[in-house]
Amino acid sequence: MDSARSLLIVEDDAAFARALRRSFQRRGYEVEVCEGLEALPDALEGALPDYAVVDLKLSVGSGLKAVKMLHDRAPEMRIVVLTGYASLATAVEAIKLGACHYLAKPANTDEIEAAFGKMEGDADVALTRRKTSLKTLEWERIHETLVEAEFNISEAARRLGMHRRTLARKLEKRRVS
Structure with missing residues (x-):
């Protein structure tokens, strides 16, 4: 190259x-x-x-x-x-x-x-007051667990204590496209 x-x-x-x-x-x-x-x-x-x-x-x-x-x-x-x-x-x-x-x-x-x-961060980015909802906290926890489980949905579901299909539905529902 x-x-x-x-x-x-x-x-x-x-x-x-x-x-x-x-x-x-x-x-x-x-x-x-x-x-x-x-x-x-x-x-x-x-x-x-x-x-x-x-x-x-x-x-x-x-x-x-x-x-x-x-x-x-x-x-x-x-x-x-x-x-x-x-x-x-x-x-x-x-x-x-x-x-x-x-x-x-x-x-x-x-x-x-x-x-x-972009070589450096932007210290002038506007800070917003965003209320943290229960759904947002759940979404963040799901993604932390997905990272820990190396994006293995079955393993992440096990660690979260939920059925694999439930986790898959939650991921598809909030997917950024």
């Missing part, structure tokens, strides 16, 4: 990865797509990319492991995590593991590219 404008996309949704690849190629990036954690070591064999876009929920395992692997291999790489399952818990973990930004899907190429450019 050319180190000037090279990008690695870690995404198991082939259609989304293809669209993202084309969009970044039109912007002058050399793009490589990796379908998941298993293929990531091979994708990192040659020159390391400067940028990476990682899906949080991969078909096998967590994108958080991909973020850690990428950051350990190239600490200067700008990593943006995309997710349809946004939560405070996973956002914090992604940043701690080396991501520079965390975006909820759908995110377009402009938003992703802007996230690559």
Whole structure:
């Protein structure tokens, strides 16, 4: 990969990865797509990319492991995590593991590219008073448990003390699309 404008996309949704690849190629990036954690070591064999876009929920395992692997291999790489399952818990973990930004899907190429450019946090972000509802607390706890269980829904349901189908319904009901 050319180190000037090279990008690695870690995404198991082939259609989304293809669209993202084309969009970044039109912007002058050399793009490589990796379908998941298993293929990531091979994708990192040659020159390391400067940028990476990682899906949080991969078909096998967590994108958080991909973020850690990428950051350990190239600490200067700008990593943006995309997710349809946004939560405070996973956002914090992604940043701690080396991501520079965390975006909820759908995110377009402009938003992703802007996230690559954000080198520091913004201390002027408006603070809002948001009442924390019981549903919000439940949602956060579910996502903390999903991260701990490496996105294994059956294991997360067991840890939460609920039926797997109940958890799957809750996740589908509040899904960010």
